[in-house]
Amino acid sequence: MPKRAKKNEEALGDSEKQSETGPEKKRGKAAKEPEAPILYEDPPDKLVSVEGKAANLKITSWNVDGLRAWVKKNGLEWVRKEDPDVFCIQETKCAEKALPAEIKDMPEYPHKYWACSEDKEGYSGVAMLCKVKPLNVSYGIGKEEHDKEGRVITAEFPSYFLVTAYVPNASRGLVRLGYRQTWDVDFRAYLKDLDQRKPLILCGDLNVSHQEIDLKNPKGNKKNAGFTPEEREGFSALLAEGFVDSFRHLYPEQQYAYTFWTYMMNARSKNVGWRLDYFVLSRTLLSALCDSKIRGTAMGSDHCPVTLLLAL
Amino acid sequence: MPKRAKKNEEALGDSEKQSETGPEKKRGKAAKEPEAPILYEDPPDKLVSVEGKAANLKITSWNVDGLRAWVKKNGLEWVRKEDPDVFCIQETKCAEKALPAEIKDMPEYPHKYWACSEDKEGYSGVAMLCKVKPLNVSYGIGKEEHDKEGRVITAEFPSYFLVTAYVPNASRGLVRLGYRQTWDVDFRAYLKDLDQRKPLILCGDLNVSHQEIDLKNPKGNKKNAGFTPEEREGFSALLAEGFVDSFRHLYPEQQYAYTFWTYMMNARSKNVGWRLDYFVLSRTLLSALCDSKIRGTAMGSDHCPVTLLLAL
DNA sequence: CATACAACG
DNA sequence: CGTTCTATG
Numbered sequence: 001m002p003k004r005a006k007k008n009e010e011a012l013g014d015s016e017k018q019s020e021t022g023p024e025k026k027r028g029k030a031a032k033e034p035e036a037p038i039l040y041e042d043p044p045d046k047l048v049s050v051e052g053k054a055a056n057l058k059i060t061s062w063n064v065d066g067l068r069a070w071v072k073k074n075g076l077e078w079v080r081k082e083d084p085d086v087f088c089i090q091e092t093k094c095a096e097k098a099l100p101a102e103i104k105d106m107p108e109y110p111h112k113y114w115a116c117s118e119d120k121e122g123y124s125g126v127a128m129l130c131k132v133k134p135l136n137v138s139y140g141i142g143k144e145e146h147d148k149e150g151r152v153i154t155a156e157f158p159s160y161f162l163v164t165a166y167v168p169n170a171s172r173g174l175v176r177l178g179y180r181q182t183w184d185v186d187f188r189a190y191l192k193d194l195d196q197r198k199p200l201i202l203c204g205d206l207n208v209s210h211q212e213i214d215l216k217n218p219k220g221n222k223k224n225a226g227f228t229p230e231e232r233e234g235f236s237a238l239l240a241e242g243f244v245d246s247f248r249h250l251y252p253e254q255q256y257a258y259t260f261w262t263y264m265m266n267a268r269s270k271n272v273g274w275r276l277d278y279f280v281l282s283r284t285l286l287s288a289l290c291d292s293k294i295r296g297t298a299m300g301s302d303h304c305p306v307t308l309l310l311a312l
Numbered sequence: 313m314p315k316r317a318k319k320n321e322e323a324l325g326d327s328e329k330q331s332e333t334g335p336e337k338k339r340g341k342a343a344k345e346p347e348a349p350i351l352y353e354d355p356p357d358k359l360v361s362v363e364g365k366a367a368n369l370k371i372t373s374w375n376v377d378g379l380r381a382w383v384k385k386n387g388l389e390w391v392r393k394e395d396p397d398v399f400c401i402q403e404t405k406c407a408e409k410a411l412p413a414e415i416k417d418m419p420e421y422p423h424k425y426w427a428c429s430e431d432k433e434g435y436s437g438v439a440m441l442c443k444v445k446p447l448n449v450s451y452g453i454g455k456e457e458h459d460k461e462g463r464v465i466t467a468e469f470p471s472y473f474l475v476t477a478y479v480p481n482a483s484r485g486l487v488r489l490g491y492r493q494t495w496d497v498d499f500r501a502y503l504k505d506l507d508q509r510k511p512l513i514l515c516g517d518l519n520v521s522h523q524e525i526d527l528k529n530p531k532g533n534k535k536n537a538g539f540t541p542e543e544r545e546g547f548s549a550l551l552a553e554g555f556v557d558s559f560r561h562l563y564p565e566q567q568y569a570y571t572f573w574t575y576m577m578n579a580r581s582k583n584v585g586w587r588l589d590y591f592v593l594s595r596t597l598l599s600a601l602c603d604s605k606i607r608g609t610a611m612g613s614d615h616c617p618v619t620l621l622l623a624l
Numbered sequence: 625c626a627t628a629c630a631a632c633g
Numbered sequence: 634c635g636t637t638c639t640a641t642g
């Protein structure tokens with residue numbers, strides 16, 4: 001592939017900034033050739049664990065970028081087809097009283113839990129929809145300073161904890177990177193504590209691409225929210241506590257597998273994306289892991305859903 | 313028609329408030345029967361003046377309620393068909409730098425004038441598009457306190473002044489009625505002064521329905537913006553200076569002829585409207601008046617356009 | 625109900 | 634680019 005074309009593409013696809021001008025452009029050279037995008041196709045679901053057990057738990061996580069708009073775009077139809085046991089939602093951007101009836105009534109999920117931002121309306125917010133009632137459900141991570149924005153729900157099931165999270169974005173100009181770092185510390189401590197009691201499944205929009213393989217343009221995004229060294233080290237530190245990035249564990253070399261594409265610059269059609277949505281597991285759950293899926297064709301948000309298959 | 317149905321309809325159709333509860337409803341009686349709406353069909357254009365002269369000047373005025381959205385809804389297509397000599401626009405809600413190219417380039421109107429709100433972006437704003445270049449164009453009414461919101465453009469032509477105006481709304485709770493009254497005084501003085509120099513044509517959204525005949529629900533709106541005694545008297549005082557409401561002059565008894573319908577409660581389909589858009593003329597222009605039209609079928613705003621035909 | 629804005633992503 | 638909010642009508 002021509003070097004020039006490659007270099008220019010690198011500047012594309014950062015989620016928050018729009019640094020479209022690559023070094024070539026600055027030096028006044030020719031505009032880039034539109035490169036044929038390298039797409040990613042998720043392989044067929046693997047329905048058995050390494051131990052040969054059949055999958056019996058399916059969890060889906062989706063950053064819907066505004067629950068009400070997403071419902072109007074028939075997001076729920078996709079969920080009904082996917083039919084997970086638990087459906088975790090991030091960025092509902094919706095006060096509890098404003099929830100669409102279509103999702104509040106959904107009989108497939110009789111047990112529904114909502115965590116909404118307390119101060120800012122239409123900001124953040126996560127939810128968990130369960131077919132089976134959890135033993136216990138809690139909101140936040142037990143620290144005042146983190147628990148007003150509707151970012152975490154924890155459900156305890158007989159053999160595991162399920163945590164869904166919408167991790168704070170470091171924002172343009174990294175104005176919230178400092179806060180993000182204290183979040184990372186406290187969230188890690190919270191998860192470590194849970195993990196000492198029961199195996200843990202963490203899912204959601206963790207707002208970081210861990211390694212260069214996890215986004216299209218690592219070079220151009222090292223100073224941008226979602227790919228700073230600080231955020232990446234935060235994720236590494238989490239894994240160092242004994243957790244596993246299930247997708248990367250199963251597909252260590254898989255490039256071009258992303259879960260988020262900015263709405264800008266036709267990033268999705270060019271697959272200029274980021275992997276920001278994860279299933280992170282306690283190591284002890286690896287024997288039960290069947291598959292970790294990226295449902296890249298599901299539309300309705302700037303993120304796509306991800307699905308975990310376990311044989312417990 | 314059943315009295316009950318009539319009474320309930322009266323509460324509908326005020327532009328800003330939503331006082332849907334009529335007295336019957338309060339007393340807990342039965343809900344209203346949906347009444348067959350009384351529509352208004354504008355008669356064919358009359359193309360000769362009382363003196364038998366053929367119309368040779370066509371002016372159209374339209375409150376577009378957001379120029380950019382209105383352009384997307386193909387408002388310009390309608391204008392091209394109507395093909396007036398001058399097209400006056402109110403509520404552009406658009407900074408000059410944000411004007412759509414489609415209208416900025418429009419070759420049919422080589423002479424275009426824009427008055428935009430200086431402080432609040434996307435608020436108020438008027439424009440005038442002319443086929444023939446005016447002798448002179450001015451903005452505002454010459455009083456600092458009124459001239460920062462892009463409400464008035466005055467164009468001088470050889471035989472008349474043309475003023476297009478977007479008169480300040482008294483707002484919900486009539487919070488701006490006091491200001492509106494001082495506006496009415498100053499605007500009247502401005503027009504009177506012009507009229508002493510040359511015959512005057514005033515067009516635009518004058519934000520008042522003059523008499524009970526000029527809106528569907530006069531009873532329910534006497535305390536609402538657009539039909540308070542203060543605003544109505546302001547309009548009467550203007551006419552008393554020697555001006556004529558051209559539509560009412562030609563059609564003194566015509567009911568159900570409106571130029572504005574709130575987007576709420578399906579007011580337009582029920583023709584629950586207000587006449588807020590006018591061509592007001594110096595008395596001396598009556599001999600040239602051919603017709604004053606309400607283009608009630610033109611869509612793209614909560615107001616419809618009005619057109620004046622003169623034989624000068 | 626609909627067009628604007630700002631904040632956020 | 635697209636969702637939410639608020640102000641304005």
